[in-house]
Amino acid sequence: MNLAQLPAGPANSIDRGSKVPLYHQLYEILRGQIVTCQWKPGDMVPPESQLVDQYDISRTTVRQVLDMLVNDGLVFRQRGRGTFVTQPTLNHGLSRILSFTEDMRQRGLTPGTRVLLSEVVGAPLEVADHLNVLPGVELAHLKRLRLANGEPLSVEDSYLVHRYCPGVLEHDYASSPLRETLERRYSLRLSRAQQTIQAVAAPKELARLLDVRLNAPMLHIERVSYTPQDVPVELLHVFHRGDRYALYNELLG
Amino acid sequence: MNLAQLPAGPANSIDRGSKVPLYHQLYEILRGQIVTCQWKPGDMVPPESQLVDQYDISRTTVRQVLDMLVNDGLVFRQRGRGTFVTQPTLNHGLSRILSFTEDMRQRGLTPGTRVLLSEVVGAPLEVADHLNVLPGVELAHLKRLRLANGEPLSVEDSYLVHRYCPGVLEHDYASSPLRETLERRYSLRLSRAQQTIQAVAAPKELARLLDVRLNAPMLHIERVSYTPQDVPVELLHVFHRGDRYALYNELLG
DNA sequence: TAGTGGTCTAGACCACAAA
DNA sequence: TTGTGGTCTAGACCACTAA
Numbered sequence: 063m064n065l066a067q068l069p070a071g072p073a074n075s076i077d078r079g080s081k082v083p084l085y086h087q088l089y090e091i092l093r094g095q096i097v098t099c100q101w102k103p104g105d106m107v108p109p110e111s112q113l114v115d116q117y118d119i120s121r122t123t124v125r126q127v128l129d130m131l132v133n134d135g136l137v138f139r140q141r142g143r144g145t146f147v148t149q150p151t152l153n154h155g156l157s158r159i160l161s162f163t164e165d166m167r168q169r170g171l172t173p174g175t176r177v178l179l180s181e182v183v184g185a186p187l188e189v190a191d192h193l194n195v196l197p198g199v200e201l202a203h204l205k206r207l208r209l210a211n212g213e214p215l216s217v218e219d220s221y222l223v224h225r226y227c228p229g230v231l232e233h234d235y236a237s238s239p240l241r242e243t244l245e246r247r248y249s250l251r252l253s254r255a256q257q258t259i260q261a262v263a264a265p266k267e268l269a270r271l272l273d274v275r276l277n278a279p280m281l282h283i284e285r286v287s288y289t290p291q292d293v294p295v296e297l298l299h300v301f302h303r304g305d306r307y308a309l310y311n312e313l314l315g
Numbered sequence: 316m317n318l319a320q321l322p323a324g325p326a327n328s329i330d331r332g333s334k335v336p337l338y339h340q341l342y343e344i345l346r347g348q349i350v351t352c353q354w355k356p357g358d359m360v361p362p363e364s365q366l367v368d369q370y371d372i373s374r375t376t377v378r379q380v381l382d383m384l385v386n387d388g389l390v391f392r393q394r395g396r397g398t399f400v401t402q403p404t405l406n407h408g409l410s411r412i413l414s415f416t417e418d419m420r421q422r423g424l425t426p427g428t429r430v431l432l433s434e435v436v437g438a439p440l441e442v443a444d445h446l447n448v449l450p451g452v453e454l455a456h457l458k459r460l461r462l463a464n465g466e467p468l469s470v471e472d473s474y475l476v477h478r479y480c481p482g483v484l485e486h487d488y489a490s491s492p493l494r495e496t497l498e499r500r501y502s503l504r505l506s507r508a509q510q511t512i513q514a515v516a517a518p519k520e521l522a523r524l525l526d527v528r529l530n531a532p533m534l535h536i537e538r539v540s541y542t543p544q545d546v547p548v549e550l551l552h553v554f555h556r557g558d559r560y561a562l563y564n565e566l567l568g
Numbered sequence: 569t570a571g572t573g574g575t576c577t578a579g580a581c582c583a584c585a586a587a
Numbered sequence: 588t589t590g591t592g593g594t595c596t597a598g599a600c601c602a603c604t605a606a
Contacts, residue, residue, distance in 0.1 A: 083575060109591060120577045122375070125592090133386065141592045142584035159566045255566040261514035261532040261557030279514040279532040279557070285566075304514030304532070313412045313508040313538075336594060362572060373596045378573090394573045395603035 076117050084119055088127045096136050096147055107137055107145040134158075159255050159287065161239040162208050162218070174209030178217075178271075180231045182224055189221050192286050192297045200224040202231050204240065207271055214272045215306055219299040226250055226295055250295055257285035261304070272303050279304035329370050337372055341380045349389050349400055360390055360398040387411075412508050412540065414492040415461050415471070427462030428489045431470075431524075435477055435484065442474050445539050445550045453477040455484050457493065460524055467525045468559055472552040479503055479548055503548055510538035514557070525556050532557035 076087050095101045113124045131137045139145045166173035184198040201221045208216040227248040244250040263277040281302040286294050329340050348354045366377045384390045392398045419426035437451040454474045461469040480501040497503040516530040534555040
């Protein structure tokens with residue numbers, strides 16, 4: 063059995079007997095084409111008429127799926143021309159959960175990582191609260207220094223509920239994204255997250271790690287990520303150097 | 316002619332002869348009911364079947380409109396129960412353009428304002444660039460100190476293209492929101508905005524105004540707002556005290 | 569059981585872009 | 588002219604909620 067031939071990921075055909083709605087199945091299929099880069103930015107998505115024929119689904123349902131992808135920012139439509147895969151957006155970190163690697167690539171920077179700490183700990187009270195577990199429950203704690211073009215940019219402090227991903231710390235997170243391991247090895251997909259963003263002053267340890275003066279301004283993000291079943295899995299604290307990192311997003315009136 | 320009887324805002328009936336799509340007309344009508352608080356948070360929106368009858372529009376189209384309102388975060392649906400107006404969300408400042416007043420109300424704080432500066436100036440180079448006008452073009456410049464429960468919280472620096480709203484500075488912005496004046500007096504609706512968010516150190520003047528020490532961490536937001544025709548109207552710089560203000564939002568995987 | 573939203577179909581006609 | 592997406596209709600059957 064070869065994992066590459068049978069990815070745990072999305073199927074590529076519709077199962078009419080399944081209880082999963084057709085539009086949801088088709089959504090997973092098309093989304094899979096895009097996130098795996100089988101359809102690349104700028105590529106035209108098959109026209110609605112072709113999707114209707116190919117999957118034997120009504121145009122209304124096909125359009126519902128495309129609407130979802132448009133909402134996700136994965137594709138855009140042009141009347142008379144077609145539907146196209148979006149160029150990676152500039153909505154840095156404020157609409158989709160990005161790994162540090164993805165974020166840096168989008169900014170045209172080369173990512174680097176140094177693992178500072180990797181240990182299993184009992185959940186501190188405040189962390190337990192965010193992850194909806196009892197204090198003392200085993201958590202995987204991973205602390206990493208992030209570099210952009212070799213320069214220190216951020217410090218990430220990650221707490222994972224260990225029973226959902228036992229042995230998670232045995233992998234190497236200097237080179238491969240944590241989210242990738244969670245998805246591949248533990249089938250843990252983080253589909254949703256809540257975060258707060260604040261400006262804070264760098265304490266001594268952070269200042270030293272990031273090579274800034276004491277009390278330098280930092281962008282602090284606290285994020286809790288959830289599975290599709292709304293189970294909280296990860297509490298993440300990120301501290302970005304204020305002089306080197308900005309968030310960008312778009313608002314509606 | 317009484318403005319209260321004939322608001323410039325949305326009509327409340329469908330015009331089948333109009334070139335504006337039905338779904339868009341219905342969207343404006345329903346959205347109007349909500350933003351004017353004729354339908355209040357928690358209220359049930361008329362069931363789809365009733366909207367179908369009332370406006371003589373097919374259910375598919377009615378559902379398309381409700382989908383848009385759901386996407387806007389204005390309503391949510393519950394199968395078997397109905398569709399309801401949302402409680403004002405906690406997505407503070409990261410998905411909809413909020414006035415300071417709205418923002419404070421959502422946080423349960425009492426807003427206050429002191430106008431620091433109000434003048435017409437020639438556009439500086441950097442500002443002109445953001446607003447897509449030539450350097451030197453007349454801009455209305457408004458600088459305000461914002462208070463929460465009487466304590467200094469933020470400083471807002473606003474630049475408006477003066478020819479779109481001549482005389483805008485003659486109104487009183489200590490008590491009424493700028494956006495409200497723009498919409499009522501000048502029919503300028505800000506429907507979209509782009510912003511960047513950064514942590515910065517408080518310079519001397521800001522530190523004095525906000526009663527923090529020099530170089531204290533501040534959350535800096537730079538925002539350009541656009542009309543529905545994509546004309547940039549306002550460049551806004553906001554500086555929030557880092558210890559008293561946080562942003563919150565939700566992400567998708 | 570009655571009323572709600574959730575899913576899905578098979579059409580129709582239109583506006584726009586490109587050849 | 589052809590092919591694309593944009594708008595709209597009139598149904599159908601289902602799943603869930605509440606009385």
